[in-house]
Amino acid sequence: MSKTIVIDPVTRIEGHAKISVYLDDAGEVSDARFHVVEFRGFEKFCEGRPMWEMAGITARICGICPVSHLLASAKTGDKILAVQIPPAADKLRRMMNLAQFTQSHALSFFHLSSPDFLLGWDSDPAKRNVFGLIAADPDLARAGIRLRQFGQKIIELLGGKKIHAAWSVPGGVRSPLSEEGRAWIRDRLPESRTTTEAALSLFKNMLDRFTTEVQEFGNFPSLFMGLVGKNGEWEHYGGHLRFTDSNGNIVADNLSEDDYKEFLGEAVESWSYLKFPYYKPLGYPDGIYRVGPLARLNVCNNIGTEAADRELQEMRDRAGGVPTSSFFYHYARLVEILAAIEKIEQLVDDPDVVSKRVRADAGINNLDAVGVSEAPRGTLFHHYQVDENGLIKKVNLIIATGQNNLAMNKTVTQIAKHYIHGNEIPEGMLNRVEAGIRAFDPCLSCSTHAAGQMPLHIELIASDGTVVAEVDRQ
Numbered sequence: 001m002s003k004t005i006v007i008d009p010v011t012r013i014e015g016h017a018k019i020s021v022y023l024d025d026a027g028e029v030s031d032a033r034f035h036v037v038e039f040r041g042f043e044k045f046c047e048g049r050p051m052w053e054m055a056g057i058t059a060r061i062c063g064i065c066p067v068s069h070l071l072a073s074a075k076t077g078d079k080i081l082a083v084q085i086p087p088a089a090d091k092l093r094r095m096m097n098l099a100q101f102t103q104s105h106a107l108s109f110f111h112l113s114s115p116d117f118l119l120g121w122d123s124d125p126a127k128r129n130v131f132g133l134i135a136a137d138p139d140l141a142r143a144g145i146r147l148r149q150f151g152q153k154i155i156e157l158l159g160g161k162k163i164h165a166a167w168s169v170p171g172g173v174r175s176p177l178s179e180e181g182r183a184w185i186r187d188r189l190p191e192s193r194t195t196t197e198a199a200l201s202l203f204k205n206m207l208d209r210f211t212t213e214v215q216e217f218g219n220f221p222s223l224f225m226g227l228v229g230k231n232g233e234w235e236h237y238g239g240h241l242r243f244t245d246s247n248g249n250i251v252a253d254n255l256s257e258d259d260y261k262e263f264l265g266e267a268v269e270s271w272s273y274l275k276f277p278y279y280k281p282l283g284y285p286d287g288i289y290r291v292g293p294l295a296r297l298n299v300c301n302n303i304g305t306e307a308a309d310r311e312l313q314e315m316r317d318r319a320g321g322v323p324t325s326s327f328f329y330h331y332a333r334l335v336e337i338l339a340a341i342e343k344i345e346q347l348v349d350d351p352d353v354v355s356k357r358v359r360a361d362a363g364i365n366n367l368d369a370v371g372v373s374e375a376p377r378g379t380l381f382h383h384y385q386v387d388e389n390g391l392i393k394k395v396n397l398i399i400a401t402g403q404n405n406l407a408m409n410k411t412v413t414q415i416a417k418h419y420i421h422g423n424e425i426p427e428g429m430l431n432r433v434e435a436g437i438r439a440f441d442p443c444l445s446c447s448t449h450a451a452g453q454m455p456l457h458i459e460l461i462a463s464d465g466t467v468v469a470e471v472d473r474q
Contacts, residue, residue, distance in 0.1 A: 092176060147337070224298040
């Protein structure tokens with residue numbers, strides 16, 4: 001008799017979701033689905049608001065990555081005004097985004113994922129969290145907290161608030177970095193770099209223990225998409241879009257966000273509020289692609305900073321070429337933190353970051369505009385249509401987590417097929433299925449436009465609807 005395992009909700013992710021694993025009559029996995037089960041509707045209730053308010057409004061989509069929406073929205077506003085922002089504003093926005101990468105990736109690695117690595121997939125779930133990590137390795141936990149604090153403090157120094165700073169606006173930014181803020185950043189850079197290098201060393205030393213996870217956690221061919229610079233270097237804010245395949249071949253390059261409807265489609269399924277973007281030339285679902293840290297490192301030629309480029313080459317060497325395992329998202333985040341720190345080191349001494357010329361003023365000059373930026377979780381599109389007075393007529397947000405939706409579902413299915421056999425629901429098996437989702441560090445509040453506590457309820461359901469097994473986790 002066929003059965004279904006339901007993991008509801010998934011733990012240690014941002015937002016509320018569940019996983020269904022479908023078993024055939026022999027007790028083997030036939031399919032698995034990652035459901036996003038909450039809806040918020042930001043795209044709809046932004047209609048009628050002034051364009052000038054959009055950066056502040058859309059930053060409220062999420063408390064984890066407000067900077068990402070702030071910057072993407074402001075870039076869309078720049079295009080509606082048809083202005084070129086001052087060089088100082090461009091560099092300051094870049095610094096804030098690098099700080100956002102640092103704090104968000106540190107949260108993902110140290111707080112959400114490292115309990116699995118350091119405490120064990122099969123360890124007690126009551127202790128397999130950041131508090132268990134603090135008890136087991138207080139120095140590492142403290143270092144991770146301070147690394148995240150470093151990124152958050154830069155955001156606060158620039159925007160006046162750690163969360164939801166209404167600082168980046170159409171035309172530029174509201175204020176430069178203060179000399180006191182610059183001194184604080186300089187003072188904390190060495191510690192932050194040391195922590196990142198130590199985390200990289202720790203993770204690389206653990207990789208030999210995770211050969212099964214590398215092979216089974218979303219290891220499949222797909223396309224990758226991300227921004228790159230004019231010479232193909234790693235980008236996080238400007239540049240153009242590039243698609244590559246799992247062999248490193250460039251599939252499409254020099255793509256503009258303005259034309260995203262020509263190469264990105266958005267499918268929907270009845271069982272999830274999360275859209276399923278795909279690469280249009282290959283159709284749905286064959287046009288599966290991944291975004292985020294692993295994708296950015298796969299599409300770029302190089303990073304452009306000394307230490308991060310060494311780590312990027314080592315990651316590629318360890319993978320035997322292009323890393324296709326989603327388990328390497330964890331590795332890629334640490335490389336990107338190092339890149340962010342090196343680039344902050346360069347920016348903090350640039351005289352433009354304290355310049356008072358940070359904003360260009362103009363009126364409504366375009367009625368349709370698309371802004372794109374790299375969020376920690378991947379490429380983020382904001383598309384606005386406005387009337388002559390700048391009131392929003394239509395909004396479309398294409399979020400990184402949504403773009404990874406096909407890949408997350410494929411990852412869950414691959415892990416479930418490897419670990420689930422029969423009707424048992426062992427804790428370690430369930431955690432590995434969830435960990436496949438955590439590798440992508442999904443942000444569901446952004447994607448469904450979800451908040452909620454993260455207890456876990458799992459049901460094993462027979463085809464006649466009878467619950468034959470049940471597990472609760474608080």
